[in-house]
Amino acid sequence: LIGSDGTARPTIFAEMSALALEHDAVNLGQGFPDDDGPAPVLEAAVEAIRAGVNQYPPGRGVAELRQAIAEHQQRFYGLSVDPAREVLVTAGATEAIAASLLALAGPGDDVVTVEPYYDAYAAVIGLSGARHITIPLSEPGFQPSPDAIDAAITNRTAVIVLNSPHNPTGSILAPEHVERIVAAAARHDAVIVSDEVYEHLVFDGARHRPTASYAGAAERTLTVSSAAKTFNVTGWKIGWVTGPAELVDAVLGVKQWLTYVNGAPFQGAVARGLQLDDGFYDGLRATLQRRRDLLATGLVDAGFTIAPTAGSYFIVADGSPLGLTDAAASARALAVDPGVVAIPLSAFGLADAAGGASVVSASALRFAFCKPDHVIAEGVRRLQSLRR
Ligand code: PMP
Ligand code: GLN
Numbered sequence: 001l002i003g004s005d006g007t008a009r010p011t012i013f014a015e016m017s018a019l020a021l022e023h024d025a026v027n028l029g030q031g032f033p034d035d036d037g038p039a040p041v042l043e044a045a046v047e048a049i050r051a052g053v054n055q056y057p058p059g060r061g062v063a064e065l066r067q068a069i070a071e072h073q074q075r076f077y078g079l080s081v082d083p084a085r086e087v088l089v090t091a092g093a094t095e096a097i098a099a100s101l102l103a104l105a106g107p108g109d110d111v112v113t114v115e116p117y118y119d120a121y122a123a124v125i126g127l128s129g130a131r132h133i134t135i136p137l138s139e140p141g142f143q144p145s146p147d148a149i150d151a152a153i154t155n156r157t158a159v160i161v162l163n164s165p166h167n168p169t170g171s172i173l174a175p176e177h178v179e180r181i182v183a184a185a186a187r188h189d190a191v192i193v194s195d196e197v198y199e200h201l202v203f204d205g206a207r208h209r210p211t212a213s214y215a216g217a218a219e220r221t222l223t224v225s226s227a228a229k230t231f232n233v234t235g236w237k238i239g240w241v242t243g244p245a246e247l248v249d250a251v252l253g254v255k256q257w258l259t260y261v262n263g264a265p266f267q268g269a270v271a272r273g274l275q276l277d278d279g280f281y282d283g284l285r286a287t288l289q290r291r292r293d294l295l296a297t298g299l300v301d302a303g304f305t306i307a308p309t310a311g312s313y314f315i316v317a318d319g320s321p322l323g324l325t326d327a328a329a330s331a332r333a334l335a336v337d338p339g340v341v342a343i344p345l346s347a348f349g350l351a352d353a354a355g356g357a358s359v360v361s362a363s364a365l366r367f368a369f370c371k372p373d374h375v376i377a378e379g380v381r382r383l384q385s386l387r388r
Helices: 012-022 039-050 063-077 092-104 119-128 146-152 175-187 245-258 264-274 278-302 327-336 350-354 373-387
Strands: 087-090 110-115 131-136 157-163 191-195 221-226 239-242 314-318 364-368
Touching: 012 327, 039 264, 063 087, 063 239, 063 264, 087 092, 087 245, 092 119, 092 157, 092 191, 092 221, 092 239, 092 245, 110 119, 119 131, 131 146, 146 175, 157 175, 175 191, 221 245, 239 245, 278 314, 278 373, 327 364
Parallel strands: 110 131, 110 157, 157 191, 191 221
Antiparallel strands: 087 239, 221 239, 314 364
8 A cells, every 4th residue: 555665655546546647648548437427416415515414414324315225226226224223324435345344354364356446445454464366357248157155155155255346347247146145255254335326327228237136235235435436426435335234333333433424514515416316327327338439439540459338437448459469558658648537457466465366357458438428529539549
């Protein structure tokens, strides 16, 4: 976490966004939307501040938001969650994941993730003192093999972190793999932390299916989500975790010492968002699907080989047909010329975290499409100059 010069090492997202600013590049790196979220949600936060909702909220989160989270789980997935005991509001999904891992894993334990994985998992597993074991995802489709699942999950496994739709690959974990992971978790009495921050960003008519809805999963699953991606409010840092009361209590036990509470005026506003009608959620998906297609077509025209994206904000593209074989170096070079920022997939692999071998292709880049059409079009226009 600390670099050799003694300063905090910036995350790959912070580093690449700073490069984008420095070189006036089109930022298709860090996954944050340029568009503002729904007006009623923004307005509710402004009203709350004016109405004096500015002091510490309750430790578990504002009652109205916990109720809205429980209703959301029921409305979209038919899952019953008790807002009083089975919901905890956190400082984004980041804190939900950190507090869960710190509560449930420590030295002598294994924490299993798929690989590639969202970078924060590796950092927090390191803080917990547990060992990080990965299940490689392979193409086509970025899915795990049944053997790899069974090999990774053992008696040492304390927690399995799942993430579907998946950052960085945009894949959705196939039901047979979720079933196999749940069975292995049950065999070895492990907890599943299911990071579902992209739950509403699934395309081509598919619907998200939470891990907790699989047979035998609810009793051992903490489901994590966030307002960031659904309401375009990444800067608000309101997330949540739902699951069995004893597990949620364990997470609260850590969360109260990390941040105590968070964002009082934003919590009621996020509740408003969760109550928006289906038209909002359909529109969100439709807009992002159009942007996915715009970026996918543009990347192929520019000469990249791309993997299909089923959900999330991201497309994985391989630059080797263009001679871009080392993505970590290419990502930095592309920021300067032609002025487009992407994230090297190696940032989501063990080679980066532990100096070991990585399953992540060295020539793969992650491009984000949570951007207005004209921004994607300009990024693509610049990338097309690589062919010449
Ligand atoms: N998990 C995944 C898979 C993510 O991509 C992100 C950030 N985009 C987070 C967690 C963190 O979410 P938050 O901003 O709500 O902390
Ligand atoms: N989750 C976002 C991404 O993957 C970035 C969040 C961050 O900067 N930590 O791009």
